[in-house]
Amino acid sequence: FRYIRLILGDQLNASHSWYQQDAEDSLYVMMELAQETDYVKHHRQKVLAFFAAMRNFARALQQKSFNVRYLRLDDKSNSGSLTQNLQAILNQYPNAQLQIQLPDEYRLDHQLRSWAGANDITIEWFDSEHFITRRDSLAKIFDDDQSLLMETFYRHMRRRLGLLMDGDKPVGGQWNFDGENRKKIPKKQSVPEPLLFANDVSDIDAMLEQQNVSMMGTVSARQFLWPTSRKQARQLLHYFCEHLLPHFGTYQDAMSLSSLHSSSWTLYHSRLSFALNCKMLSPLEVVTTAIDYWKASDDAIALNQVEGFVRQIIGWREYIRGIYWHFMPHYKNNNQLQHQRSLPHYFWDADTQMNCVKNCVQQSLDYAYAHHIQRLMITGNFALLAGIAPDQVDAWYLGIYIDAIEWVELPNTRGMSQYADGGVLATKPYVSSANYIDKMSHYCGDCYYSKSIKTGDKACPFNSLYWHFLSRHEQRFKSNHRMGMMYSLWHKKSQQEQSELLQQAEHYLDNIEQL
Ligand code: FAD
Ligand code: SF4
Structure with a gap:
């Protein structure tokens, strides 16, 4: 073959110019890779969806007489590594030119460029012809x-x-x-x-x-x-x-x-x-x-x-x-709010008395899907209020959702939802108490906790954690004009009320696994 054309698992674009004319001199290569199934713990539906869509895409190309080399995950010749597999194919066709559509993930882009640089391989890059902006x-x-x-x-x-x-x-x-x-x-x-x-x-x-x-x-x-x-x-x-x-x-x-x-x-x-x-x-x-x-x-x-x-x-x-x-790549290390707590177990098993979190996590486990406001204002909001380490929040979002690919997951999670980028993406942190959740959902009516109670038994954790978040990050946010009203409400509270709210929040944070 004159050309080896790599098709990554998220490059199933049938309208790409690669497929608009006969390409007898090209070998199209697709791979199911252990490095992709393992870089984070994924939802089973996500892995299945990608592999099934890839297999259907390969089949459609073959039906149109394109030459396709499809490496299944269990193929004996599949090393599990993208670049090792590519190297093996290039060894087979030493005179072929490697052609690759620009990956959307930094991780893969970096892997391919480092390998090519170290091995003196020239890659001919193509646009993926998918996005509206290059x-x-x-x-x-x-x-x-x-x-x-x-x-x-x-x-x-x-x-x-x-x-x-x-x-x-x-x-x-x-x-x-x-x-x-x-x-x-x-x-x-x-x-x-x-x-x-x-x-x-x-x-x-x-x-x-x-x-x-x-x-x-x-x-x-x-x-x-x-x-x-x-x-x-x-x-x-x-x-x-x-x-x-x-x-x-x-x-x-x-x-x-x-x-x-x-x-x-x-x-x-x-x-x-x-x-x-x-x-x-x-x-x-x-x-x-x-x-x-x-x-x-x-x-x-x-x-x-x-x-x-x-x-x-x-x-x-x-x-x-x-x-x-x-x-990128610095974006991935951002933790401007210095949040370090571990993600509690209910993000993995939905076993919590907070009805909103329970519902959103359970449906995510059932369907590998939650819609935007559930991701932002329930699970994301809770993680931000509770001060969970962004690395752990990222890994969870990247694994659980059917649509999670780092280029779109990372800015949404670390930036929009966790404010770990210090406000590049969001002009203020997306935090709320039970008030907003009740305004937009039917979760609170069925909850063990009470949406209108702020301290004491059955107080909704979102309420005191909200004030705790504002208080602990006051230096950073007090001059943010979009948060001025919330800070003036905080300062109108008596010392006693403030300290009760903060104590309640501390109690919940100390017992976060039990909520
Ligand atoms: P709809 O509500 O029907 O919206 C239509 C389309 O708009 C979506 O399919 C999506 O392509 C696009 N869209 C909407 N909002 C966004 C957004 N904020 N960023 C990018 N595209 C958007 N989206 C992903 O595709 N992958 C992710 O990994 C991902 N992670 C997220 C993590 C967090 C914490 C948050 C708050 C949002 C995340 N999103 C992600 C954005 C959004 O939640 C999903 O795109 C959306 O829920 C997908 O469902 P839908 O196709 O039914 O979307
Ligand atoms: Fe969630 Fe609080 Fe409403 Fe319960 S009362 S559903 S924990 S916001």
Whole structure:
């Protein structure tokens, strides 16, 4: 072969120019790697989803007569290491040119470059042709403007792409409808059931068992619910646009219980993140499809629903990637709040009396999924209030979620959720007491703890931990204008009230494993 073309597990982009013409002189290489199953403890569904999607992708290429070398995890010739395997293939074809699409993870990028440098191997790099902004062009935008806010970036993207634009003005006269998108979901609201697939991945599951891969969470391997092919990913996209988009924005921050809504774990969310992150769907395809549905809906889909969705993808998703590539590798070591506590056991077994944490962790173990506000304002909020070490929080998020790849997980967790980057990503820490959780969810009604009690027996831990967080980080946050009101409320409390709250929080922190 003249070319060896590596396809990483999250590079399943069938529209890539590599596949647009015959490539008889190219060998396409895909590998299931122990280094990837083991770099963190993953959810079983996550490993299965990646391997199943990779196998389907390889099969589709073979059907189109591309030459594919697919190394299964249990293949005798598979060393488990990306670069060792590549080296073995290059030894077989010493005159071939190695071609690689730019990895999205720093870890892999670094591994490939170090290996190539040490072995005098030239890599020809290609764009993955997935993102709307190139990896390096984003770094340049951030170099020019260190304080670039997501909102500014998002408006720039809307203008550049001409999405939801009326000339140079935003459609509807507003860039952002967030104010309309913070509704609690009524108990009696009928929410559509999520579209679940019934893929049989039991052969891969058996292989993982046989290879002793250490994983967490549960799975129904004969009825695997995640999309594992482009066809299914597109079905999920259309299902979302037809059934869920009409209420997406309104309830994007809402949280519910399975006893009230059987689809509480997904509500009106798209669940497209896995398909997007392994590139079975392109972000532009996703947003233009949603906009087409909105246009064709004759006002049945309101502007705030579609704008909220478009913002997540062309705004947040691309912006997060920019942060990652601009600030790596140092970003990964950030711990500006000096948090050192260990993650309590209930993040792994959901055995806690805090109903909100219990529900969010349990659904994560069941489905390898939680929607954004559950990740941010329940598990993330609790970890931040309790002062958990960001390394441990990161490892948990990176392992448990179906869509977790470091370029998107790390800035969301360490930055947005844990404020460990000192405010690069979030202008204030995302912390709240039970008040917010009760406003947006139905968790508190069923809880052992009482949302309105701050000290004493049954006091909701979020309440005193909230004040403890503000008090212990006062030096850092007292001049943050977005937190001024909270500090003035804190200072209006009597000395006695303050000390009772702090004592209560200390008691909970000392007994964090028992909450
Ligand atoms: P929807 O609510 O339907 O949103 C549509 C799409 O918008 C998503 O599929 C996703 O591609 C994009 N999106 C929305 N918010 C974000 C965001 N903040 N950053 C990047 N893309 C976004 N997302 C991941 O893809 N991988 C992760 O590992 C990940 N880790 C997170 C960790 C924490 C602590 C937090 C707070 C958020 C994290 N997110 C992550 C962002 C977000 O929670 C998920 O993208 C979303 O929940 C996926 O579900 P969905 O596809 O149903 O999203
Ligand atoms: Fe969570 Fe507190 Fe509400 Fe219980 S009372 S569900 S612990 S916020």
